[in-house]
Amino acid sequence: MYLPSNYENFPLWLTIDVEELEDANFGITPKGPLDIDYADIIDRWIELCAKHDIRSTAFVLGSFAQKYPDAVRKLHAHGHEIACHGLVHELVYTLPFELWKEQTRQAKAILEDITGAEVVGYRSPSWSLPFAKSYYEALAKLGFRYSSSYFPFKTYMYGNTIDKKHPFDIYTDAGNITEIPVPKVVLPFSGGFYLRVLPLWLTKRLVRALTQKEIKPIIYTHPYELLPNLFWRFRKNVQPDKAYILSFFTTGDVRRRIDAIISELKESR
């Protein structure tokens, strides 16, 4: 079993999917430039982690890395693992297999060129990796050691129905690969939409429910979610659809929430 050191060394696995707001698959179509200062957001992420002496795993989109190589280098220099989030944010199950494979190879090479370090982790855009051996075999062949693409809850866009609670190995002809699923308590709650919407007291209680069962909590977030009042800021600038309207009502400050969750976990150790 391969587990990244930033998973093993800390009371929770802090992960960030590093992409631009326009990349997200929930129907954001900007009418003009959104003027988001990603370098500044990444700096603040590094600060938040440093405050708690925690290093995260950053699943970086290839197209983001090409635009902001310095931000990726900085994350790496501060001990954050650079892992791969694909080349562009297309849902894997909509892509021809060979194209997905080639794009993933390119994305890994872009990241390795920027940091000079080997990239061994993969997370598919929007948890869209089909849970099929052929995909894991391709990842192993490309040199990946682990994936974090299994979402144990079925939504309209992604997810699986089996509740996998712990990392597990998938055996392929190209070698073993470890899948690190997002844990849930009835519902997944520790990232994205759920982390923005659920009240903090409930999120903290669910995190405790996991640690009591010796399941490692996994936080997943995105640079743009670390901006307070995200959707309010851009309401005039984006074309909404159903999912966007859902997200519109979530104006919580995810950074403050993550800060509170880490503090709570450190106290309860």
Ligand SMILES: [Zn+2]
């Ligand atoms: Zn993503």
